[in-house]
Amino acid sequence: MKISELSRATGVDTDTIRYYEKTGLLPSPARESNGYRAYGPEHVEGLSFVRHCRALDIPLADVARLLAFSAKPDGDCGDINRLIDDQIVRVRARIASLQALESQLTLLRSRCAEPHEAADCGILNELVMAAHGEACACHPT
CATH class of the missing domain: 1.10.1660.10 (Multidrug-efflux Transporter Regulator; Chain: A; Domain 2)
Structure with missing residues (x-):
């Protein structure tokens, strides 16, 4: 083929x-x-x-x-078991990282409950603060 x-x-x-x-x-x-x-x-x-x-x-x-x-x-399949065990550790680490990311995004989202002008958007304000090196809801110091 x-x-x-x-x-x-x-x-x-x-x-x-x-x-x-x-x-x-x-x-x-x-x-x-x-x-x-x-x-x-x-x-x-x-x-x-x-x-x-x-x-x-x-x-x-x-x-x-x-x-x-x-x-x-x-x-012997012992090395195969260890290889998969290592993969499970990597997956668990990624899950923990994604859960932390979800928490950060949820905190960020909580900064803007109602739609209004972008200038008054809590999400944008938090992101701008972070861009200036200040603490923000999703990355407190």
């Missing part, structure tokens, strides 16, 4: 497929006599694996490690 067909089959755009080939996440396909790449079922499976890992926000370096583990199915 051609790269466009692989793209349709997996939902991964062609530039990303080429990038994954270049970085070694996806094995290089054979070439047809006309120079086109000829992808097979193993490419669909590999690319689907990478796509699923990326949907879990697993960094590409860790995806490469998981692919290496996948190529050695008789190996």
Whole structure:
């Protein structure tokens, strides 16, 4: 199958497929006599694996490690567990960061309850104060 067909089959755009080939996440396909790449079922499976890992926000370096583990199915999975444990820690840190961001935005939003002229907008005034280096509702000192 051609790269466009692989793209349709997996939902991964062609530039990303080429990038994954270049970085070694996806094995290089054979070439047809006309120079086109000829992808097979193993490419669909590999690319689907990478796509699923990326949907879990697993960094590409860790995806490469998981692919290496996948190529050695008789190996110990302890390192795989640690890799996923590390990903859980990263996700929890992001969740905490997003919750802090939500709190900051909620505080900022509370500065303007009713629509009125922009000059009297509490949100804009807070943002301007912050731009001047002063404490604001969302970033108190």
